[in-house]
């Protein structure tokens with residue numbers, strides 16, 4: 001297993017470009033199953049999750065090849081298999097995104113129920129309720145979900161859950177409803193830019209979807225979709241992570257290939273802390289720290305609120321601001337595994353329920369810490385960049401799921417991050433102790 005060794009203390013300065021969005025690319029890749037020609041997606045990040053989904057789609061009869069930097073070609077050559085294997089699904093929850101397209105196009109899908117996860121309870125009951133409303137028979141057999149229908153029929157589907165809407169659920173039902181007979185109306189739908197990106201791709205393929213970006217999506221079913229070429233939107237979570245890295249190291253960054261509109265909640269909260277953020281050009285942000293930063297209270301909410309996928313990274317930043325702050329996660333109320341690890345780095349966080357109560361410290365201290373999930377890993381990397389001495393982050397395979405070439409980008413900006421094998425890392429620095437026998 002790989003670990004990161006990070007020598008903290010350098011301010012990040014320079015220009016960096018954000019990669020394509022993981023969470024937009026995954027459902028867009030799955031949508032290729034809806035056509036029988038070649039779908040070309042550009043700006044696809046080279047990530048473990050993208051490779052895992054590619055393996056899954058290959059097992060479902062897709063031929064996939066990567067060309068140049070970021071162009072992925074996907075073509076269905078065999079529609080006889082509709083079963084997603086547990087070995088692939090367990091590696092990545094977003095595998096459930098194949099269910100909608102398989103059901104709509106092949107009339108049948110068998111997908112292992114995704115298991116537990118370190119960010120909390122993640123049921124897919126709303127997805128299944130939606131498939132049933134579209135006329136599918138839904139069964140659970142030996143840990144697999146089986147959905148089948150000879151012809152889906154348009155329906156009214158309410159996607160509201162206890163913590164807001166569901167992003168992957170909206171994608172799954174959208175990709176099923178596009179080929180259903182008649183009209184569907186999806187209410188309390190997710191408004192995330194990644195859902196809009198999927199709807200735009202489907203419309204390019206010939207679907208009739210309106211209302212994307214609002215809580216109500218109207219879908220007029222069509223009998224066939226044709227393949228197309230589309231670029232994946234910039235990764236707003238990677239962009240926000242870099243913005244926070246700039247603030248944490250009191251650096252100065254130009255971040256390219258961003259959609260500032262997708263980042264407005266993050267920009268607003270960083271500005272409230274005192275970070276200077278300027279738009280320079282259509283897809284570029286300048287981040288600088290020109291004054292002392294102050295703590296704020298934050299709640300992670302569905303879009304257009306502050307994303308839960310940025311909650312851990314914001315927590316790392318708040319740990320270094322003098323005074324008290326509270327951060328709450330209303331999307332995944334148990335997503336606080338990073339707090340105990342940050343505390344090992346001298347942070348002062350007390351977690352209770354869906355909130356973390358933070359008292360800023362003057363300086364974080366390097367330590368051996370364990371990544372528990374993707375964004376928790378990012379938070380530990382950010383904390384390590386600002387910490388005194390060396391931090392060793394174990395289990396960074398979580399990070400590789402969702403950040404393209406993060407250490408290369410950070411090192412280019414002045415960080416000191418080394419990837420090495422777990423067995424090559426010395427566990428502890430020996431503490432020098434006085435020789436008591438000699439002084440006696």
Ligand SMILES: CC(=O)N[C@H]1[C@@H](OP(=O)(O)OP(=O)(O)OC[C@H]2O[C@@H](n3ccc(=O)[nH]c3=O)[C@H](O)[C@@H]2O)O[C@H](CO)[C@@H](O)[C@@H]1O
Nearest residue numbers: 023094121122123124125126127161163165166167168331
């Ligand atoms: C691949 C991808 O795009 N992942 C993102 C997606 O995950 P994902 O789509 O899995 O997250 P959801 O939007 O579905 O989950 C939001 C909330 O709804 C609940 N829920 C969800 C589905 C369901 O059937 N029943 C139910 O109760 C969940 O437990 C959670 O509390 O959106 C999350 C919320 O923005 C992000 O953190 C993830 O990065």
Ligand SMILES: C=C(OP(=O)(O)O)C(=O)O
Nearest residue numbers: 023093094309374375402
């Ligand atoms: C939680 C995330 O991804 P996933 O839904 O694939 O686990 C994430 O991107 O932060």
